[in-house]
Amino acid sequence: MVDEGDAPVDETPSWAPPRPPSYTSAWSPRTSSGVPRAQDQREHLTPAPPAAPPAAVGVRWEAERRDRRPRVLSRLSVTRRILLAYGCLAAAILLVVTVGGALQPTYGALQPWRGLHVDDVRSAPNQSSWAVDLAAIISPGTPPECLRFSTLDVGADLVAIRADGAWAYGFAPESSCSVVPAGFGSRVAVVDTRDGDVRWVHDVTDDFIVSQGASVTDMTSLDDGSHLLVHAETANQQVVENLSLATGQVLDTTGELPWSQDDRYTASGRVVALGALSSDSLEYTYELRNADDLSRIVWSGHGNESATMIALSDRLLLGGRGTLQIPLATGVATDWGGPVSTTSGYAVHDDDVFAANVSGSGVTTRMTRGFTALDRTGQVLWKSDLDLRGSYSTTRSCLAVTNEAGDTITCLDYRTGKPLWTTDVGSYSFAGSAPGQRTDDVYTVTTGSQAQLVAVDGATGRIRFETDVPAGSTVVAASDTVAYVAASGFTGARSTVIAVDASSGHTLWTRSSQVQVGVWGGHLVDVGMDGLARRLGS
Structure with a gap:
């Protein structure tokens, strides 16, 4: 025990914990006796600056704080x-x-329509794999600018070609065309457009006694693809010939027949039909011949000179106030179907005929709404009474018909006549499908202030795209991903091809020619002012 008189002892502790922070509260709760709580008394002590915790403690404290977050x-x-x-x-x-x-763009995967495989040229064509002096071969001595060439696809890569005058396509004759030789269109040639090989050339002047001004006016490929049927005229004679597609040799001929401006001609398959006004202009006579035996008349009869001549694969339909059918096999005329009128327009698809409904008979015959589908024998397949009185055309997927105003397209099922869809496209000048296309799209070209190419989905009627094109354009062919649009007189050119993407309608390129450019035998061909035909590629 230490007395008060002893020396003072240093009671200062060697270590003290850091003081807690001070509070400036003006009031503190007290105990029930009025004395401040011990904890409160400690909190009111004057604090000293806290000592920094050891580094390890701080790290552990931060980690513990992070660990408290939800994970x-x-x-x-x-x-x-x-x-x-x-x-x-x-x-x-x-x-x-x-x-x-x-x-992603969507393209078709169907077989090419009409069996035509078309070059898929997506960039501007600028290469020529071959060149042939077509003007010299088909129409020697004729200025190339005076010519246009009509083509017919007759097989894989093969086309039959004949010459027409430029004026026949609406172009005014140039001064140089005054020297066009008579009979400039008397030749027909078959060319392989894959390599430019000219298989043969046939001149019909050899088939007339007096050949002055002879010209080929029509070409038809027989259904087996081995023959070419040619119709040619002079000033007063005509002839129909069956040529070998392989050699150009004349296999059969009608021989020279009288011809006048009032005469008519049509052919399909082996059906060959001619109409002629009698020399006294009192009767109009029709003849049916078989392409395998052109010298023999299968049937002959009188009719109205404005009667509709429809050549099917095995018979002739002759429409006037009624419609007659004359099969090649029998040559006997009988009534065909009804009541329909082929004189008011018709469409043919796979030998089925679509014609307007009519009422009455004789001079009282008049069109009613709707139309009827008949097979080649006249058997009614279906009859529609829809108020569709406009034009109609065949497409890959359906029969495309318009209303009376001509601003909507209705797609009718070929087999049943039921409407699959109706789409408003505005007034249009063209509706159909394109050879080679691999979709079931229906293409139309509108006739508004700015013509447009409109592609309509053949299954749903949904408009796939709309794109501006020159007025009067038509879709002439389509490949896997490209649709080719032909126009005349565009930007000063005499012939123009516009390639558009078959999915979006985006214009890929435009090719203009001062003479002619088009799709021949599935290949792009340009004919220049030098008369050379060139295959184009990219």
Whole structure:
């Protein structure tokens, strides 16, 4: 024990904990006795600056604070984490496929329509794989600018070619065309457009006794693809010839027949029909011949000179106030179907005939709404009473018909006549499908202030695209991804081909020619002012 008189002892502790922060509260709760709580008394002591905690303590404190945050993924098992990752990946892939698929162009995968395989040229053609002096071969001595060439696809890569005058296509004759020789269109040639090989040339002047001014006016490929049927005229004579497609040799001929401006001609398959006004102009006589035996008349009869002549694969239909059918096999005329009127327009698809409905008979015959489909024998397939009184045309997928105003297209099923869809496209000048196309689209060209090419989905009627084109354009061919549009008189050119993407309608390129450019035998061919025909590529 230490007395008060002893020396003072230093009671200062060697270490003291840091004081807590001071508070400036003006009032503190007290105990029930009115004395401040011990804790409150300690809080009111004057604090000293706290000592910095050791580094290790601070790190542990931060880690503990982070550990207190919620950690969802850490609570999942490894298996669930893997499944979640795969789920996120699948969702991302689905999003990419969905968005990317919507942006990808869509093209057809059907067989080329009419069996024609067309070059798929997506960039501007600027190369020539061959050149043939077509003007010199088909119409020697004629200025090339005075010519236009009519072609007929007759086989894989093969075309039959004949010459026409430029004025026949609406172009005013130039001064140089005054020297065009008589009979400039008397030749027909078959050319392989793949390599430019001229298979043969036939001159019909050799088949007339007096050949002055002879010209080929029509060409038809027989249904087996081995023969070419040619109709030629002079000032007062005509002849029909069956040529070998392989050699150009004349296999059969009608011989010279009288001809006048009132005469008519049509052919399909082996059916050959001619109409002629009698020398006294009192009667009009029709004849049916077989392409395999042109010298023999299968049937002959009188009729109205404005009667409709429809050549099917095995018979002739002759429409006036009624319609007659004359089969090649029998040569006997009988009534065909009804009541329809082929004089008011008709369409043919696979030997089925679509014609307007009529009422009454004789001079009281009049059109009613709708029309009827009949097979080649006159058997009624179906009858439609829809109020569709405009024009109609055949497409790959359906019969395209218009309303009376001509501003909508209705697609009718070939087999049943039921409407598949109706689409408003505005007034148009062309509706149909294009040789070589691999979709069932229906192409139309509108006739507004700015003509447009409109592609309509043949299955749904949905408009796939609309794109501006020159007035009077037509779709002449289509490939896997390109539709080829032909126009005349565009930007000063005499002939123009416009290539558009078959999915979007975007214009890929435009090719103009001062003479002629087109799709021949599935290949792009340009005929220049030098008379050379050149195959184009890219």
